[in-house]
Amino acid sequence: GAGVSQSPSNKVTEKGKDVELRCDPISGHTALYWYRQSLGQGLEFLIYFQGNSAPDKSGLPSDRFSAERTGGSVSTLTIQRTQQEDSAVYLCASSRGLAGLQETQYFGPGTRLLVL
Amino acid sequence: KQEVTQIPAALSVPEGENLVLNCSFTDSAIYNLQWFRQDPGKGLTSLLLIQSSQREQTSGRLNASLDKSSGRSTLYIAASQPGDSATYLCAVRGYTGANSKLTFGKGITLSVRP
Numbered sequence: 001g002a003g004v005s006q007s008p009s010n011k012v013t014e015k016g017k018d019v020e021l022r023c024d025p026i027s028g029h030t031a032l033y034w035y036r037q038s039l040g041q042g043l044e045f046l047i048y049f050q051g052n053s054a055p056d057k058s059g060l061p062s063d064r065f066s067a068e069r070t071g072g073s074v075s076t077l078t079i080q081r082t083q084q085e086d087s088a089v090y091l092c093a094s095s096r097g098l099a100g101l102q103e104t105q106y107f108g109p110g111t112r113l114l115v116l
Numbered sequence: 117k118q119e120v121t122q123i124p125a126a127l128s129v130p131e132g133e134n135l136v137l138n139c140s141f142t143d144s145a146i147y148n149l150q151w152f153r154q155d156p157g158k159g160l161t162s163l164l165l166i167q168s169s170q171r172e173q174t175s176g177r178l179n180a181s182l183d184k185s186s187g188r189s190t191l192y193i194a195a196s197q198p199g200d201s202a203t204y205l206c207a208v209r210g211y212t213g214a215n216s217k218l219t220f221g222k223g224i225t226l227s228v229r230p
Binding site for chain 1: 120150152157158159160161162165205207217218219220221222223
């Protein structure tokens with residue numbers, strides 16, 4: 001595809017509900033990242049997928065957060081029992097996955113989540 | 117743990133002015149440093165990436181410098197235009213562990229007045 005796409009672009013939910021956020025990376029990119037951007041805060045790393053390797057989940061803030069990547073392409077970030085502090089912009093990024101730390105990440109437009 | 121600071125949080129300048137955006141980081145053992153631009157409601161766009169062995173990178177009216185030993189980077193924007201109005205984020209990547217992920221500053225929101 002032309003770029004990283006995310007859906008939905010906006011999501012409003014009630015406290016306690018589960019939400020799923022979707023990311024479609026650039027075609028052929030094997031590395032995929034999820035970040036969270038809270039109001040007044042910098043981007044916070046959540047989780048990293050590289051090919052078929054086990055994901056790096058070191059940034060997930062609690063066990064209510066999980067992510068999967070099916071077929072090495074599309075990824076879904078799931079937040080269970082949402083809390084108001086989960087309100088943020090969730091950004092997905094992908095990279096080619098060939099050059100490790102040297103690579104530029106390409107970001108999607110984000111999903112703006114509001115938990116009421 | 118790496119920390120990245122960008123001060124001030126917001127900046128307003130008249131069109132045509134040359135300006136410098138500052139970024140500082142606490143751990144000098146970085147692999148690279150990247151400057152991003154974020155427009156309202158949009159994702160991040162990479163502007164410049166400086167490897168740890170480099171001192172600067174240039175793209176058009178943008179020039180980014182890196183002083184790894186002092187933990188500082190600057191983004192220089194020449195002849196600013198209203199279209200430059202956006203939030204500019206600095207991010208560093210370390211070598212291992214948690215620091216091998218991009219660590220971002222909170223950004224500087226720039227407004228260029230016509």
